[in-house]
Amino acid sequence: MANTELKSHEPTGPIEERWREHKAHQKLTAPHNRRKYKVIIVGSGLAGGAAAASMGEMGYDVHCFCFQDSPRRAHSIAAQGGINAAKNYPNDGDSVYRLFYDTVKGGDFRSRESNVYRLAELSVNIIDQAVAQGVPFAREYGGLLANRSFGGAQVSRTFYARGQTGQQLLLGAYSALSRQIEAGTVKMYPRHSMQDLIVHDGKARGIVTRNLLNGKVEAHVADVVLLCTGGYGNVFYLSTNAMGSNCTAIWQAHKRGAYMANPCYTQIHPTCIPRSGEYQSKLTLMSESLRNDGRVWVPRNKEDVTKDPGKIPEADRYYYLEEKYGSFGNLVPRDVASRNAKYVCDQGLGVGQEVDGERRAVYLDFKTAIERLGKDTIKERYGNLFEMYERITGDDPYETPMRIYPATHYTMGGLWVDYNLQSTIEGLFVGGEANFSDHGANRLGASALMQGLADGYFVLPFTIGDYLSPYQKTGVDLAKLELDDKPVTDAVKEVEARLEKLANAPDPKHSPDYFHRKLGNIIWQYCGMARTAEGLKTALQEIPKLREQFHREVKVTGTADGFNQTLVKAARVADFLELGELMCLDALHREESCGGHFREEHQTEDGEAKRDDENFQYAAAWEWQGVPSSAALHKEHLEFEYVKPTQRSYK
Amino acid sequence: MKTKNLTLNVWRQRSKSDSGRFEKYVAKDVNEHMSFLEMLDVVNEELLEKGEEPIAFDHDCREGICGMCGLVINGYAHGPQERTTACQLHMRKVFELGWDELWIEPWRATSFPVIKDLAVDRSAFDRIMQAGGYISIRTGSPPDANEMPIGKHVADMAMDAAECIGCGACVAACPNASASLFTSAKVSHLGLLPQGQAEREDRVRKMVGQMDAEGFGSCTNHGECEKACPKGISIDWIARMNREFLKAMVTADNEVEERD
Ligand SMILES: Cc1cc2nc3c(=O)[nH]c(=O)nc-3n(C[C@H](O)[C@H](O)[C@H](O)COP(=O)(O)OP(=O)(O)OC[C@H]3O[C@@H](n4cnc5c(N)ncnc54)[C@H](O)[C@@H]3O)c2cc1C
Ligand code: FES
Numbered sequence: 001m002a003n004t005e006l007k008s009h010e011p012t013g014p015i016e017e018r019w020r021e022h023k024a025h026q027k028l029t030a031p032h033n034r035r036k037y038k039v040i041i042v043g044s045g046l047a048g049g050a051a052a053a054s055m056g057e058m059g060y061d062v063h064c065f066c067f068q069d070s071p072r073r074a075h076s077i078a079a080q081g082g083i084n085a086a087k088n089y090p091n092d093g094d095s096v097y098r099l100f101y102d103t104v105k106g107g108d109f110r111s112r113e114s115n116v117y118r119l120a121e122l123s124v125n126i127i128d129q130a131v132a133q134g135v136p137f138a139r140e141y142g143g144l145l146a147n148r149s150f151g152g153a154q155v156s157r158t159f160y161a162r163g164q165t166g167q168q169l170l171l172g173a174y175s176a177l178s179r180q181i182e183a184g185t186v187k188m189y190p191r192h193s194m195q196d197l198i199v200h201d202g203k204a205r206g207i208v209t210r211n212l213l214n215g216k217v218e219a220h221v222a223d224v225v226l227l228c229t230g231g232y233g234n235v236f237y238l239s240t241n242a243m244g245s246n247c248t249a250i251w252q253a254h255k256r257g258a259y260m261a262n263p264c265y266t267q268i269h270p271t272c273i274p275r276s277g278e279y280q281s282k283l284t285l286m287s288e289s290l291r292n293d294g295r296v297w298v299p300r301n302k303e304d305v306t307k308d309p310g311k312i313p314e315a316d317r318y319y320y321l322e323e324k325y326g327s328f329g330n331l332v333p334r335d336v337a338s339r340n341a342k343y344v345c346d347q348g349l350g351v352g353q354e355v356d357g358e359r360r361a362v363y364l365d366f367k368t369a370i371e372r373l374g375k376d377t378i379k380e381r382y383g384n385l386f387e388m389y390e391r392i393t394g395d396d397p398y399e400t401p402m403r404i405y406p407a408t409h410y411t412m413g414g415l416w417v418d419y420n421l422q423s424t425i426e427g428l429f430v431g432g433e434a435n436f437s438d439h440g441a442n443r444l445g446a447s448a449l450m451q452g453l454a455d456g457y458f459v460l461p462f463t464i465g466d467y468l469s470p471y472q473k474t475g476v477d478l479a480k481l482e483l484d485d486k487p488v489t490d491a492v493k494e495v496e497a498r499l500e501k502l503a504n505a506p507d508p509k510h511s512p513d514y515f516h517r518k519l520g521n522i523i524w525q526y527c528g529m530a531r532t533a534e535g536l537k538t539a540l541q542e543i544p545k546l547r548e549q550f551h552r553e554v555k556v557t558g559t560a561d562g563f564n565q566t567l568v569k570a571a572r573v574a575d576f577l578e579l580g581e582l583m584c585l586d587a588l589h590r591e592e593s594c595g596g597h598f599r600e601e602h603q604t605e606d607g608e609a610k611r612d613d614e615n616f617q618y619a620a621a622w623e624w625q626g627v628p629s630s631a632a633l634h635k636e637h638l639e640f641e642y643v644k645p646t647q648r649s650y651k
Numbered sequence: 652m653k654t655k656n657l658t659l660n661v662w663r664q665r666s667k668s669d670s671g672r673f674e675k676y677v678a679k680d681v682n683e684h685m686s687f688l689e690m691l692d693v694v695n696e697e698l699l700e701k702g703e704e705p706i707a708f709d710h711d712c713r714e715g716i717c718g719m720c721g722l723v724i725n726g727y728a729h730g731p732q733e734r735t736t737a738c739q740l741h742m743r744k745v746f747e748l749g750w751d752e753l754w755i756e757p758w759r760a761t762s763f764p765v766i767k768d769l770a771v772d773r774s775a776f777d778r779i780m781q782a783g784g785y786i787s788i789r790t791g792s793p794p795d796a797n798e799m800p801i802g803k804h805v806a807d808m809a810m811d812a813a814e815c816i817g818c819g820a821c822v823a824a825c826p827n828a829s830a831s832l833f834t835s836a837k838v839s840h841l842g843l844l845p846q847g848q849a850e851r852e853d854r855v856r857k858m859v860g861q862m863d864a865e866g867f868g869s870c871t872n873h874g875e876c877e878k879a880c881p882k883g884i885s886i887d888w889i890a891r892m893n894r895e896f897l898k899a900m901v902t903a904d905n906e907v908e909e910r911d
Contacts, residue, residue, distance in 0.1 A: 054790040069709065070777050072817055073717040089797060125791075132793035134786045134841050136810040143800025161810060167716055168813060175785035182781040190774070213766060242711040276684035279693050282713050353652075353684070388715075391735060394684070394743050457790050511699045513692075558704045562666075563767040565707055566699060 006259070006621055006636040010114035010419040015642055016096070019118040022419070026462055027469035034059035037468045038222040040207055042194045042249050044071030046166075046449060047432025048228030049173035050456025056180035058461060060468075063220060064177070065189045065209060067244055067568075072174045075230055075242040076452060079166025080287045082150055082158035083449040085123040090147050094155040096120045101643050102153060103447060106333070107412075107440020108595035108611065109645040110262070110619070112638060114419055119438050119447075122454040127159055129457055133172040137161050150289065150445045158446045163287060163384045169449055173456070193568065194249045195495045197225065197256045197428065200487050201479045204253075204428035208495045212568060215561040217496050219488045221481050224427045224464055227253060228456065231411040231433040233266065235576045235583065236528070237520020239408035240272060240285040246572040247579050250415050250434050258423040259621035259634060261416035261436035263579065264587035267443055267596045268529050269409035270337035273392055274361040276353050283407040284392060286364075286385055288445050291330045291337070293369035293378065294402070296321050298349040298362050305351050309363055309401050320344055325651055333648075335442055335529075335596050335609070338406035342529045345405075352403040365401035406529060410448060412439045412596065413586075416621040416636070420463035421455060424621070429464055431455035436619065441595025499560050501551075502570045508555035512570040515550045519543065519573070519580055527584050532600045536588040540581065540629065547577040581628035589633065592616045606651070613645050653683040653743070658752040659694065661706055667764050673754070683743040687730060688713060688720065690742055691755075707768040715739040715881060718816030721823065722769055723756040728820040728879040736818065736881040758819050760828035762866045773819050775865040776833060782861035783854040784837045786846050805843055812840040814882045824879035827868030832876040834862045835892035836884050842895060852899035859896050 011018040029037070037060050041052045044066040052064040066074060086099040099120040104111060127145070131137065137159050138146040150158040161168035180186040191212040198206035198219065206221040232247035233239040254260045271286045299305055300318045320340055322329045330337075344350065345360045352361035370378050375398060379386070386397045393403070414436040415423050421437065422429050432452040439447065481488065526532075526539035550573065558564045593602040593609035594616070602610045617638050622631040657678045664671030678694050685693075688710055695705035710720040715736040722737045724730040730740040731748060745753070755769065763771040813836070821832035838855050841847035847854070870889055877886040 050790075057789060068711055068717070068719060069773060070817065072777075072780075073711055073719050075712065075717070077717050078712050078714050087796070127796045128793045129788075129790065131796040131799075132786065132788040132846055134809070134844050134846050136806050136813050136840070136844070137796075139801060139803045139806040141803050143802050143806075144797050161813075164716065164814065167816075168810075171813065175780065176788075176790070178777070178781040179785045179787060181777075188777075190777075242717065243713060244711050277682055279682070279685055279689045281686070281689050281692055284714055388739075391732075391739055392686075392741060394741070461790070511696050513696065555699055555702075557699055557702060563707060563770070566705055 006634050008112060008418050008636060015117045018114050019121060023462055026466040029465055029469045031059050035061055037061060039224050040220055040222040041226045043228030045074030045076040045228060045230055045432060046170055046173055046452030047456040049177050050453050051226060051431060051460045052186050053173060053176035053180050054457050054461045056185035062186040064186055065192045065194060067193045069190050071177055071188060074170060075245055076170045077167045079449055080163045081289060082160035082165045082446045084157050084446040085127045085159060086120055086157060087124055087127060089145060090156045092155045094157050099123060103444060104643040106442055106444040108442050109640060110594050111438055111440030113640060113642055115437050119451055119454050122458045123450050125458060126450060126453045130169055130172050133176060135168045135172040166449060196491055197253045198488060198491045199256045199425060200481050203426045205481050208491050213563055217492055219483055219492050221483060221488060223468060223478055226429040226460060227434050228431040229434045232579060233408045233411050235580050236408040236523050237516050238280060238283050240283055243282060248572055248575045251575040251579050253415060253428060255624050257425045258428055259416040259623050260582060261619050261621045262413040263583040264597050265412035265441050266408055267334060267410040267412060268338040268406045270334055270341060270406050271404045272407035274352055274403055274405040275355050277355055286404060290364060290382060294364040294366050295319055295368055296330050296362055296364055298344045298351060302348050305359055339529050339598060341406055361403035361405045363401035364404045366397060410443055412441060412443055421460055429460060431460050441597055499571060503556045503560045503567055505552055505554045507553050509553040510555055512554055512566060512573045516573045518546055519577055523580050527587050530598050530600050531587050533588060536584045539584040543581045550577055578628050582622060582631055586620055590616060653746060654680045655746060657681050660754045662756045663768050664765050666767060681742055683746055685742045686738060687740040688738050707770050709770045710738055713738040716816060718818035721758050721818050721820060723823060725754050728823040729881050734881055734883050758823035760822045763819060776817050779834055779858055779861045783857035786841060787850060799845055801845060809840050809843040812836045812888055815884050816882055820879045820881060821876035824875040826873055827871060829870045830862050830867040831870035831889045832884055834858050835888035838892045839888040852902055855892060855895045856899045
């Protein structure tokens with residue numbers, strides 16, 4: 001394996017001055033020249049939508065793509081809880097530095113300090129921008145913005161709009177984007193799926209898309225390409241992601257030379273509604289805020305797992321988080337809460353519906369809180385969530401405890417990017433959940449919305465502008481490339497052939513979902529909440545076999561030249577089947593536990609994640625070499641000048 | 652756990668130009684905990700195994716927030732449960748109603764042409780938004796967010812209107828296929844806030860103009876939209892929009908006269 005050090009291009013000097021200094025030295029493009037530069041942005045979520053609106057407004061010729069029927073439906077819309085910002089409005093001692101510190105620590109010392117500091121610094125601008133757009137954040141009676149605390153933070157720095165913060169922030173970005181579409185600076189391509197990246201002369205110069213309405217495969221050529229295509233959590237089949245969330249854009253870019261960083265860092269959210277059967281198509285998140293008032297427990301005795309929970313006496317209830325983690329109790333971080341739910345279910349103490357011969361759920365009980373605060377207060381705090389829970393499960397959480405279980409929620413891994421959010425392919429930039437940049441091995445609550453918007457509004461328009469500036473060498477050096485040039489027509493043909501093959505497998509037997517479910521089971525079992533070398537090795541044998549079977553037996557009806565949701569699905573599953581293998585390879589190579597990556601061989605005596613800073617204080621960036629298993633590892637060593645690595649402890 | 656077999660009559664239409672028809676299918680062993688769309692997934696897997704084309708329908712988040720799903724079920728846009736999208740409707744509700752036979756259709760409105768089967772083209776909504784559904788603010792240097800206090804009551808009202816998910820059920824439920832609920836929700840959300848005042852009149856004029864240009868019908872106060880809306884957007888916003896629109900037209904006329 002190769003072992004080149006990667007260059008992050010981060011500035012040096014005092015951390016609080018790095019971004020300002022960096023920006024001050026960036027090259028600009030005169031407004032009248034910007035129109036000459038064509039920018040492709042794939043994705044219209046918080047990251048892509050914000051970048052498209054901002055760059056359109058700056059005068060660039062922006063072309064933005066999404067697979068849904070409207071940019072307003074990107075999965076950012078589903079974020080419930082809130083967005084962090086170091087505004088310190090409640091005057092509880094918050095600061096940019098503290099948010100930076102919490103995020104580095106929360107990421108378990110596997111992120112890049114300069115990026116995290118910039119994120120914390122930009123967080124305050126996001127709130128100003130959103131309010132100016134008309135985002136109706138929650139307010140106090142005095143008319144000022146309200147804050148709450150979220151996800152283990154000791155200050156109140158989370159801004160929210162009821163339980164629909166992501167929706168409101170996305171609609172804000174979407175309205176800014178709509179304004180630019182009307183103004184003619186952005187051309188929007190909904191119902192288009194990116195299938196490949198065009199690299200010419202070593203630079204990203206365009207994309208190949210499939211028009212989902214008529215099946216047409218087309219090329220789009222540009223001066224620069226930005227991917228903001230979200231996370232790859234659907235590699236697990238079941239996750240809190242939307243049904244269409246996929247890894248195709250980043251995976252195809254990876255196969256064209258962009259390194260994939262830390263693919264094994266995935267976040268499992270502790271409070272989701274459990275599976276109810278084989279047919280389950282996705283999992284629904286219940287906001288983390290519920291753990292503020294809910295108590296997590298399972299029966300102490302196996303005989304009680306099918307009993308009506310109301311009839312189980314206090315003494316027979318095992319409040320395992322409260323017992324094990326005195327000071328944090330039910331509020332331990334996501335990874336700790338998730339892992340412990342898995343352990344009690346592994347012991348046969350899980351409750352709820354039996355699926356595939358197992359009960360995988362724990363109780364989240366509001367009885368004590370209702371007694372202490374009254375039903376009205378609980379209703380005011382969680383009314384929406386309780387309603388949603390009842391709609392899905394048919395149970396009333398005011399009367400009987402909720403049943404919850406962890407589910408895949410977020411992927412910290414993604415395409416490797418430098419401080420400018422540029423990948424290892426020149427001219428390919430990556431923003432939002434699709435990159436690996438700011439959360440290290442674990443993401444804190446309410447910080448993904450922050451990152452998506454910081455990237456989209458405030459970072460990418462400058463760093464891409466710098467890249468394109470005619471005063472930069474790269475800007476003037478771009479080779480001429482037209483739609484009918486061979487590299488472009490070849491890329492189109494390649495995609496057509498790939499889709500044609502999927503639509504006509506030699507021995508068609510099973511649906512794409514059939515294979516996706518199987519892949520999900522493998523990844524969940526071996527590369528989920530707890531991982532072992534042995535399990536990962538098993539997965540590394542099973543996945544290539546499944547992939548081979550998929551290409552032989554996947555069944556797609558209808559034709560490639562029309563609206564064909566089965567074909568779309570098959571193409572996505574094909575990519576997940578490759579990415580999944582790289583995840584396991586990455587998880588196997590990382591002989592330590594950190595954040596969301598828990599290797600059972602590497603734990604403290606108390607069963608906590610045990611990092612190995614001496615050997616693994618780096619971001620692992622993988623280079624494609626023809627098949628996932630032969631990917632070459634490159635390392636970006638991580639320095640911690642400001643926040644000194646310590647062992648996390650929540651006891 | 653209850654399970655049941657259901658008879659489905661599903662609208663199948665190959666393309667916009669095809670005339671379309673109902674096809675009958677049997678959904679076997681439907682389980683009460685399934686969501687409505689999961690029930691369709693199972694039917695689709697069977698169709699695929701048999702070598703037939705699965706039923707096309709739009710969906711994405713399956714959490715009732717993206718607004719991508721939309722089916723008319725036994726005459727109800729998004730099905731029979733109040734304030735619930737089709738993706739959040741669960742089969743136990745269908746069982747409770749004793750429905751053994753279901754009629755599943757796409758949104759029906761001239762301004763929402765059918766793409767295939769149950770999927771329709773709602774791009775008209777995007778164009779209404781592009782006409783004026785925003786506050787013109789540049790990226791960068793806005794004032795500090797707390798510089799302008801906004802009464803909690805006003806902020807809450809704006810949020811009530813802003814909750815619209817743009818699914819189009821209001822249009823599908825309206826006998827006139829009017830898009831007034833959708834348009835008025837955005838006009839009101841932005842028009843209530845102090846930040847939205849400068850463009851208030853312009854906004855309502857442009858958005859209503861675009862709504863008419865897209866061929867949506869006019870509102871004659873049936874109230875079906877409010878009943879069908881999965882987010883409970885109130886019909887009061889329509890009255891508010893109509894008042895704003897009239898006012899804006901009057902000022903517009905005056906402005907023209909003054910210029911003359
Ligand atoms: C249920 C849920 C709740 C959450 N709650 C919170 C929260 O409270 N606070 C918080 O900070 N974070 C939260 N998160 C995380 C956060 O919402 C996401 O990480 C973030 O919104 C991702 O934004 P994005 O712009 O990177 O991607 P997305 O919003 O996912 O957008 C992806 C875009 O890329 C497009 N796209 C993808 N693939 C292709 C392709 N192949 N071709 C063309 N277009 C493509 C899509 O159409 C879409 O427009 C939550 C996540 C979930 C799932
Ligand atoms: S699928 Fe998103 S609202 Fe139904």
